[in-house]
Amino acid sequence: MPYRFTDLLPEDFSDSALRADVRKGLTARPKQLPPKWFYDKTGSELFEEITRLPEYYQTRSERAILQAGAARIVASAGARHLVELGSGSSEKTRLLLDHLRAPGSVYTALDVSGSALRQAAEALGVTYPDLRIEAVRADFEQHLPTVLGDGLTGRGRGGRLVVFLGGTIGNLQPAERAAFLAGVRAGLDPGDAFLLGADLVKSPDVLIPAYDDAAGVTAAFNLNLLQVLNSRLGADFDPDDFTHRAVWDESQAWIEMRLRAGRRVEVRLAELDLVAEFEAGEELRTEISAKFTAGRLESELTAAGFAADGWWTDPDGQFSLSMWRPA
Template sequence: MPDEITETVVDSRITIRNLLHGEGSPFELAEDARKGLTSTPKTMQPKYLYDRHGSDLFEKITEQEEYYQTSTELEILRRIAPLIMDRVRPTALIEFGSGSASKTKTLLDEMRRAGRLEGYGMLDVSESALLAAADALVERYPRLQVVCEIADFEQPQPLPFPGKRRLLVFLGSTIGNFEVEDAKAFLRGPAERMHDDDAFLIGFDLIKDVETIERAYNDAAGVTEAFNKNLLTVLNRELGADFDLSAFDHRAFYNEPESRIEMHLVSRRPQRVTLIDLDLTIEFVAGESLRTELSHKYTRRSVEQLLEAGNLTLDMWETDPDGKFALGLARRR
């Protein structure tokens, strides 16, 4: 948890809290890049895909025909939002990795209809995304109090609105981007800070036929490929690297034993890359890959086991008719 929180009141309804401190990139990009690019195999954390351009590309990914996750999750959310409100009766909504907060408007609308909409907290690393979302939300909900926490939500953070009954949300199956042990550790953070009457709504992409899963990460329009290669653009810009984007191929495949999609950038030829800011030169052989993202897929049983390890218990489980996606409502154990 940060030793110091910088708080700025934008107006009477929007408060910004900066929980990111220290020198250089808030993500400690240089340190992570040195570690990941010199490891075997080479890896980078998926959060570095999401600069402003990467976030825009991801929004386009969610609009692709092959990418079933967003539309399916929204369908479930619209169907069960009234049930969640009756079950939890929240007065504040707290979202991890909120971005544009597009899907949670379904929940906020339901809270407003129930006369219980008081607060909305967003935890995200992008200050610009938080401010844009906050401005849109206070215009849509004039009485809403918004707290934006600029934070790496992978680390334990204080939760806004401690005096209210809260519904925490982590949608999009973003939980699947963690390594299994890291996912457990992440869940323990909110679990330790939740009250007995709080609840945690989490999206889970379910195990299904391999073709459907792989198509979602290999769209015909090439948006996911551009999103994946944007990582190299980030490294070039932020660390003085000289990655040639045309020298790498996008590859995304389902690792069945691990129940996860893996996204890689595969070197098309032997090459040497220099990162000036790190005083580092790395080499790729032809066919060598840089792993950029994981996306785990789940069954109800594996979700129950994950929640249990995160000091949570499953209170409600809803899927779409085809069993592609699920929303799980969890409580602290």
């Protein structure tokens, strides 16, 4: 069955958003950038390599949960329509789609990358010829009302399972998380459900190596962000001037990835007409990855108007999937 492609973003969305984020982030104190800019071609390839590292447990832990429990999750949700926020390649989602068997079932994939959406939708169409596939180029932080509204996902009929996998919820600041969860809740009706992937708090002895592996792949991934800025914004970062750091902030219960300047550096970003100055030892935060307890998740989702309806972890208790209903 051919897929339908809907584009809610302006053609220059990525470029304008990058410019805004970099101008804001490199003039802030402390300096910081959101992690979404890691993923150029090289960054995406490096992240795929990260997911196969022995230290990086998240991807295989979430996959283990889905392999063991996808049938039960889909059945428990009563799902006829799967809506995925930040779908990427939709690879793990196949474990859920394998059990989405109700007549007229629909999969709506939302991502900011049109090329990733088209590639995934074409591949899924071959595997699931009876599944209606909707590919929506959109930003889940801006377009939840539209995506979960009548026009795109058939609001009011029930049977929708909105999924947010990969622990991406942890990349959002607390206020951003609260706004996102409230937005999801506002788009759900009785009979709909929300499936959330979230990483769990554990020993720093496990967490830090997951973000600073012995082979240096995560360091290369982090430093590649500077090459992204060089390529897209005419910047003159020298990656050799910076080193990768992963830091566990116990008070916030999150890992921070940072790039530390080894000497005083002045970086020119031609496309922004901006000079960013780094003192020796100054750090640029490139990612937060919050970790959760079951109680913390319940507190945040209850505050957003959800009620708990299912909890699954991998055999080692590293990662969680949880299902929530409108309260």
